[in-house]
Amino acid sequence: MRIAVFRKAHFNAAHRLHNPDWTKEQNEAVFGICNNYNYHGHNYELEVKVTGEVDKDTGYLIDIKSLKELIYEEIELRLDHKNLNLDVPEFKNLNPTAENICYVIWNILRDKLDAKYELTVRLYETPRNYVEYWGE
Amino acid sequence: MRIAVFRKAHFNAAHRLHNPDWTKEQNEAVFGICNNYNYHGHNYELEVKVTGEVDKDTGYLIDIKSLKELIYEEIELRLDHKNLNLDVPEFKNLNPTAENICYVIWNILRDKLDAKYELTVRLYETPRNYVEYWGE
Amino acid sequence: MRIAVFRKAHFNAAHRLHNPDWTKEQNEAVFGICNNYNYHGHNYELEVKVTGEVDKDTGYLIDIKSLKELIYEEIELRLDHKNLNLDVPEFKNLNPTAENICYVIWNILRDKLDAKYELTVRLYETPRNYVEYWGE
Amino acid sequence: MRIAVFRKAHFNAAHRLHNPDWTKEQNEAVFGICNNYNYHGHNYELEVKVTGEVDKDTGYLIDIKSLKELIYEEIELRLDHKNLNLDVPEFKNLNPTAENICYVIWNILRDKLDAKYELTVRLYETPRNYVEYWGE
Amino acid sequence: MRIAVFRKAHFNAAHRLHNPDWTKEQNEAVFGICNNYNYHGHNYELEVKVTGEVDKDTGYLIDIKSLKELIYEEIELRLDHKNLNLDVPEFKNLNPTAENICYVIWNILRDKLDAKYELTVRLYETPRNYVEYWGE
Amino acid sequence: MRIAVFRKAHFNAAHRLHNPDWTKEQNEAVFGICNNYNYHGHNYELEVKVTGEVDKDTGYLIDIKSLKELIYEEIELRLDHKNLNLDVPEFKNLNPTAENICYVIWNILRDKLDAKYELTVRLYETPRNYVEYWGE
Numbered sequence A, B, C, D, E, F: 001m002r003i004a005v006f007r008k009a010h011f012n013a014a015h016r017l018h019n020p021d022w023t024k025e026q027n028e029a030v031f032g033i034c035n036n037y038n039y040h041g042h043n044y045e046l047e048v049k050v051t052g053e054v055d056k057d058t059g060y061l062i063d064i065k066s067l068k069e070l071i072y073e074e075i076e077l078r079l080d081h082k083n084l085n086l087d088v089p090e091f092k093n094l095n096p097t098a099e100n101i102c103y104v105i106w107n108i109l110r111d112k113l114d115a116k117y118e119l120t121v122r123l124y125e126t127p128r129n130y131v132e133y134w135g136e
Helices: A024-035 A064-079 A098-112 B024-035 B064-079 B098-112 C024-035 C064-079 C098-112 D024-035 D064-079 D098-112 E024-035 E064-079 E098-112 F024-035 F064-079 F098-112
Strands: A002-015 A040-053 A118-126 A129-133 B002-015 B040-053 B118-126 B129-133 C002-015 C040-053 C118-126 C129-133 D002-015 D040-053 D118-126 D129-133 E002-015 E040-053 E118-126 E129-133 F002-015 F040-053 F118-126 F129-133
Touching (some): A002 B098, B002 B064, B040 B064, C002 C064, C040 C098, C098 C118, E040 E064, F040 F098, F098 F118, F098 F129
Antiparallel strands (some): A002 A040, A002 B129, A002 F040, A040 A118, A118 A129, C002 F129, C118 C129, C129 E002, D002 E040, E040 E118, F040 F118, F118 F129
């Protein structure tokens, strides 16, 4: 019996979209107001989907408390109330677009999650803009 | 032309997570406050996804009124305002975790739904914790 | 400068509507499925509104972290994952309708909150049914 | 690195479900109140999902501003504040069920979207009834 | 003990904003796309707020089942899946703006609701546009 | 006939809570992670409530298109994708707490809105934390 379990979490962060290899004009042309030199920010909503086999004894796919704690320890502590460009080493040389943040989160969680589970991460930058990555 | 139709429904129920083969200490260690002897409860939100071919004459995959009634007759009448552990025979010997409730709902609907449709059931226990089962 | 600050929290609980002075028939006639002997439950969503004067030094009406902790200590620990009828002394002789739960929560918070603040409590039993009490 | 980007949009429209090859009685039996001669309407919520490879230079799968504009130009201007049956040529001979509206939207966007992207369209007719089409 | 109880309901309707005393040009200038000759429509979300004294025996302000039925009988049956301009006598000579629909609903409910209750009606035309009327 | 009209809008911004008259230690003790030197950010959701008399000819309290444009011109252009501390003159000497941002928005809109209308502004910093100011 294969099932998927979803857990939602959130974090609030500042960021700025910028490619250091480009001129100021190129950056403004591509990233528009998202290139604002002084940063802007979002309430990021995170959905973590874990897929696998249900344990007969517990009736759980995964203990959701442990999943919640994993997300808190590895993602919220790292990203919440941070400036993604300045405070988070993963974005030193990586533009913090929703796509790249989602990719970074997936990789962090993938390393910590038992290999028997499949993992998909969805990240809402706003209620109308969101991305999903599944490690393909 | 293959399409999916989704219908949402909800029910309010009490439950308690408990494995009768375990000691009191084991149950508390694994299920924590969800093991409370006197039960607690949830507003369960249910999403039923049906996939198949659109009918040319109606432009419907399935008459959503009939799907709504099926969910009402088979799921809401069985589970709404019930104690899942005490009032619902399916959980006599099955721990009513979100995973197992989702599995039970899928099986009930699968039996009643025309075999030409694929079926996926998503069950929200809270807005932040939910599960999905597709009969794999 | 008078302002209102709102903080949301939630708890999951089982309950049953019942008047011990009435017959079984009267209880069923008035409370219907909410009278189920074995209880049912809800995800209660709580909105606490505090009104008063903004502090010039902090720019805060109230430190929302302290409000969050107050709600956690006094309400969530008392009501979350509980059976309101059996586990919560306040409902020993008080029917746990949404109205009465809201009244009990307001009184608990009113006792702990600085008298300089006005207090309003809104309680969602479901997304479509909710109540509000302001101590009038 | 394959990823999916989602963008939400909405439009408000009137419609009526009706099969001109059927009698009045057949139409009423199948479509019920949705067959109302004078139309009724909805706030349609649209979710467009685009899947493909992330561009290394931008960190984008697709410029979401250009996706937002595409949806505005091709879908909102065509359908918003319209009577689907009377004002939209695509439904001259096609019953505007949620299934068929979703199919029409998918085809319009598919024509305009770079072939390197996969496309899925989800359409909410109400928060409880929605459909999804992926061009299979 | 004074309290407020809220109940949500919804209906789907077509409408058109139009003042018959004005020219075509005036109507288009003021109402824009809402003046579309062939109508458009909305999922109207209705919030009914009833205020009064809690009954000691039931712990209810009002039996929410009876409030739900009142809204169904008097509002949903009258407005759901209707063309407000053509099918609803109240809008024969009254422009169905959100303001006027809210006013009409308030008056219908006020006539049927026990005079001991205060009544406020909020009507969402879209999730971003809504109005409230309290009979002042 | 007195009525209230609500319009929602949103903006994404970075900010940092900080009192320049305090030491680093005092700022960290009071503002915690919200004091992060490099800023963090939010999706601010704004609800503007306007109260007054309905116009008989239009059936409008206020043309919601003009209210939408007013909010766009005066609030979104000023605050969206900005660093509130660095980019917005109003917060040069004012700590950008939710309370103070709400107060600033109210004052900007109050100046531009016809004096015949009453005005209330609600500002959501997150879905669980929000404030309301009405100019008292």
